[in-house]
Amino acid sequence: MSRGLRMIPIVLLLWLVFGLAWKLIRPADPAIPSQLVEREVPDFALQAAATGALGLRSTDLAGGKPKLLNIFASWCVPCTAEAPVLGELRRRGVTIDAIAVRDTPDALGVFLARNGNPYERIGADPRSEAQIALGSSGVPETFVIDGKGIIRRQYIGALNPSNIPGVLRELEQAR
Amino acid sequence: MIAEAGLAALWLAAGLAAYQLLLMVLTLRHEIDAGRTMRAVAVAQGALALIAFWALLLAFALSDMSVKLVFENSNSAKPFIYKVAGTWGNHEGSMLMWVTILAVAGAFVALFSRRTGERTLVAALGSQSVLALGFYAFLLIASNPFARLSPAPPDGLGLNPLLQDPGLAFHPPTLYLGYVGLSVAFSLAVGALLTDEVDSRLARAMRPWVLAAWVLLTLGITAGSYWAYYDLGWGGYWFWDPVENASLMPWLAATALLHSLNVLAARGALKAWTMMLVVIAFSMSMVGTFLVRSGILTSVHAFAIDPERGTFLLALLAIYVGAAFTLFAVRGASLKEGSPFELVSRETGLVINNLLLSVILGIVFLGTLYPLFVEALSGEKLSVGASYFNAVAGPLALLLAVLVGIGPLLSWRQERRPIWGRLKLPALLAASALAMTIILAPDIHILPRLGFTVAAFLATASILPLVGRNPLRIPLATWGMVVAHFGIAVALAGMAANAAFTVERLAIAKPGDILGVGPWLVQLEGVTPAAGKNFTALEAELKATRGEAAITLNPQTHYYSDPPTETNESAIRTFWNGQLYTVLGRADSSGGWQLRLWWKPFVTLIWGGGALIAIGGALALAGRTFRRRRRSERDWRERYR
Numbered sequence: 001m002s003r004g005l006r007m008i009p010i011v012l013l014l015w016l017v018f019g020l021a022w023k024l025i026r027p028a029d030p031a032i033p034s035q036l037v038e039r040e041v042p043d044f045a046l047q048a049a050a051t052g053a054l055g056l057r058s059t060d061l062a063g064g065k066p067k068l069l070n071i072f073a074s075w076c077v078p079c080t081a082e083a084p085v086l087g088e089l090r091r092r093g094v095t096i097d098a099i100a101v102r103d104t105p106d107a108l109g110v111f112l113a114r115n116g117n118p119y120e121r122i123g124a125d126p127r128s129e130a131q132i133a134l135g136s137s138g139v140p141e142t143f144v145i146d147g148k149g150i151i152r153r154q155y156i157g158a159l160n161p162s163n164i165p166g167v168l169r170e171l172e173q174a175r
Numbered sequence: 176m177i178a179e180a181g182l183a184a185l186w187l188a189a190g191l192a193a194y195q196l197l198l199m200v201l202t203l204r205h206e207i208d209a210g211r212t213m214r215a216v217a218v219a220q221g222a223l224a225l226i227a228f229w230a231l232l233l234a235f236a237l238s239d240m241s242v243k244l245v246f247e248n249s250n251s252a253k254p255f256i257y258k259v260a261g262t263w264g265n266h267e268g269s270m271l272m273w274v275t276i277l278a279v280a281g282a283f284v285a286l287f288s289r290r291t292g293e294r295t296l297v298a299a300l301g302s303q304s305v306l307a308l309g310f311y312a313f314l315l316i317a318s319n320p321f322a323r324l325s326p327a328p329p330d331g332l333g334l335n336p337l338l339q340d341p342g343l344a345f346h347p348p349t350l351y352l353g354y355v356g357l358s359v360a361f362s363l364a365v366g367a368l369l370t371d372e373v374d375s376r377l378a379r380a381m382r383p384w385v386l387a388a389w390v391l392l393t394l395g396i397t398a399g400s401y402w403a404y405y406d407l408g409w410g411g412y413w414f415w416d417p418v419e420n421a422s423l424m425p426w427l428a429a430t431a432l433l434h435s436l437n438v439l440a441a442r443g444a445l446k447a448w449t450m451m452l453v454v455i456a457f458s459m460s461m462v463g464t465f466l467v468r469s470g471i472l473t474s475v476h477a478f479a480i481d482p483e484r485g486t487f488l489l490a491l492l493a494i495y496v497g498a499a500f501t502l503f504a505v506r507g508a509s510l511k512e513g514s515p516f517e518l519v520s521r522e523t524g525l526v527i528n529n530l531l532l533s534v535i536l537g538i539v540f541l542g543t544l545y546p547l548f549v550e551a552l553s554g555e556k557l558s559v560g561a562s563y564f565n566a567v568a569g570p571l572a573l574l575l576a577v578l579v580g581i582g583p584l585l586s587w588r589q590e591r592r593p594i595w596g597r598l599k600l601p602a603l604l605a606a607s608a609l610a611m612t613i614i615l616a617p618d619i620h621i622l623p624r625l626g627f628t629v630a631a632f633l634a635t636a637s638i639l640p641l642v643g644r645n646p647l648r649i650p651l652a653t654w655g656m657v658v659a660h661f662g663i664a665v666a667l668a669g670m671a672a673n674a675a676f677t678v679e680r681l682a683i684a685k686p687g688d689i690l691g692v693g694p695w696l697v698q699l700e701g702v703t704p705a706a707g708k709n710f711t712a713l714e715a716e717l718k719a720t721r722g723e724a725a726i727t728l729n730p731q732t733h734y735y736s737d738p739p740t741e742t743n744e745s746a747i748r749t750f751w752n753g754q755l756y757t758v759l760g761r762a763d764s765s766g767g768w769q770l771r772l773w774w775k776p777f778v779t780l781i782w783g784g785g786a787l788i789a790i791g792g793a794l795a796l797a798g799r800t801f802r803r804r805r806r807s808e809r810d811w812r813e814r815y816r
């Protein structure tokens with residue numbers, strides 16, 4: 001066996017060790033991205049989640065205009081923290097639809113009265129079925145959806161103020 | 176006092192290991208004759224490590240809650256056997272067990288190994304002590320198993336209920352013994368590379384260790400598979416879970432090694448390849464430990480996760496395996512290959528065996544680590560499922576099983592007789608098995624169908640090496656080979672039957688409901704509360720019948736309080752032609768209970784086959800050892816005449 005051949009195991013080992021070390025050092029990220037990014041929104045038709053709100057159908061998301069779809073719940077603490085960011089986006093002319101997961105109209109009414117209501121439509125998803133169909137694994141999550149109902153981007157966790165320019169740019173590109 | 180004595184013994188053992196390293200360097204550099212001293216020190220190191228482990232065992236057995244490790248992993252209400260098993264049901268304890276077995280194995284090498292040259296033995300024991308030093312250093316510096324708590328808490332936190340199973344008492348120690356057996360082979364190989372004595376004597380010195388390791392790994396995997404089957408309540412025997420793969424990879428490498436060692440021992444050939452396999456087999460056992468301990472991959476064994484220890488194990492892996500591969504790269508040039516062989520010969524058969532096993536090993540390795548690679552390169556997350564492993568490794572494993580039937584019929588160097596004549600009967604039986612599956616079960620998948628065919632072929636062909644010989648004069652090692660190869664056919668038949676004919680029924684049943692599964696009718700009589708020693712339980716009463724008298728099964732759900740956990744205890748009834756497997760799930764709001772029922776024809780053959788493979792290995796080990804004893808007695812007599 002030539003020397004070059006005999007060096008192969010060492011090279012492979014170095015590769016393996018560096019790969020594993022990289023994985024060990026990197027903080028674990030438990031977020032699982034949706035497989036539906038760059039695909040069409042799955043079919044759903046949700047009742048209105050709060051008194052006076054509009055229900056949400058998947059066809060509403062393919063109305064020709066890019067939108068945000070926010071997955072949230074009144075019982076979710078990060079969603080409260082996220083509310084001002086959504087309010088700011090609304091002020092800048094962004095249309096935001098929402099799915100309220102495992103919520104009640106009363107609790108949701110209190111949440112919207114306290115934190116403001118940036119939403120055009122709020123669909124109720126009492127058994128997380130639409131949420132799971134979207135490939136969302138928690139609340140809050142936000143999807144950027146283009147005018148044809150194709151998911152362009154998924155934000156896992158609460159949006160924060162530094163996300164605003166990026167979200168606006170993505171909505172612009174989705175036009 | 177006990178804990179302090181254990182700690183002192185551990186420090187002394189580490190000191191002796193360092194001394195062994197010094198002895199090795201002096202021997203290699205200055206040609207001093209340190210054989211006797213080295214042997215004595217190795218034995219002393221083994222004894223001290225054993226004392227340290229014994230001390231920890233006592234602390235657990237006596238529930239000494241002032242020892243932090245005992246407090247964190249035990250509870251005075253636990254049954255005694257789980258108190259003892261708790262010793263190695265945690266990180267520090269399992270590392271201490273690792274190093275103890277390593278040191279005791281070193282002592283055994285020092286006491287009994289007479290096959291290699293004295294310098295190679297010194298180098299091998301030195302290498303073994305370097306392996307041990309890494310673990311001593313970690314235990315003593317970073318995670319002292321004997322650390323005390325003051326004041327002593329009144330009672331401990333308990334052990335994960337999933338681990339409160341007789342399986343745990345034996346599963347990890349068995350695998351560790353297997354891993355350590357491979358480490359002895361590794362040390363011997365490194366020693367021989369250092370002293371340039373890679374020859375058939377080395378292969379014969381390594382063979383008992385590799386055989387023993389292989390037997391234990393086979394037992395460990397078989398037992399682990401059965402444990403997952405009945406304890407997790409998922410009804411499968413193999414999930415291609417990363418941690419299962421982690422135990423399969425060293426086994427595959429050890430299997431290849433076992434066969435290439437035979438070529439090296441008998442013919443002096445395949446030197447470089449065998450040396451590389453030794454290093455790979457050992458590194459796979461470290462990769463296995465690493466994958467289990469680091470939690471780097473998501474797995475059912477997630478109870479063992481600890482990234483910090485992962486980093487440490489990875490560093491040791493890099494140092495040990497890196498050093499061995501470097502040594503191999505530097506010294507490999509001087510490895511002269513032995514006697515040549517013809518294309519049709521037992522050597523060629525064993526080379527093909529090695530190639531196929533290596534490819535399967537590569538496939539399992541890639542599939543296990545592929546999610547990591549993809550995430551590193553593109554950030555995408557995915558998991559590799561059973562379908563990949565079955566589709567890619569399955570056909571290769573079947574091909575290998577066919578060759579297992581043919582290989583042992585070939586003779587060394589060159590096969591002069593045509594072998595097809597002897598294979599007529601196996602081929603005929605295989606063809607009729609194939610025809611039978613087509614007639615009786617036309618709809619089954621192609622892999623199980625081929626599985627039945629190959630199993631019939633191998634079951635017959637594996638017995639052929641015995642035909643026409645006097646059974647009393649056949650060496651034990653040959654019996655071992657035949658039994659192990661026959662075991663492969665048995666396990667293969669079980670896997671094929673399980674894949675082709677398993678019937679599953681998942682339903683919600685109210686008391687009085689009758690469910691059908693395969694030939695069985697199962698009636699839910701009721702669900703009642705029950706109490707165990709350290710848990711409360713719900714127990715279902717099921718009456719099952721298939722035309723004969725009804726039998727009763729009692730699957731349970733256990734609720735543990737320390738720590739709060741829920742486990743499903745399946746109820747399984749074994750018959751000659753299969754197993755009825757029942758699991759009680761949750762209640763639903765309408766007063767019904769989730770029931771999961773399986774009828775699994777001939778599934779027990781899988782573990783029966785695994786046990787036969789291990790028994791075959793044990794027979795071969797006994798044969799080699801006794802023959803060696805006889806031969807070395809003769810050598811001694813000649814020397815002292």
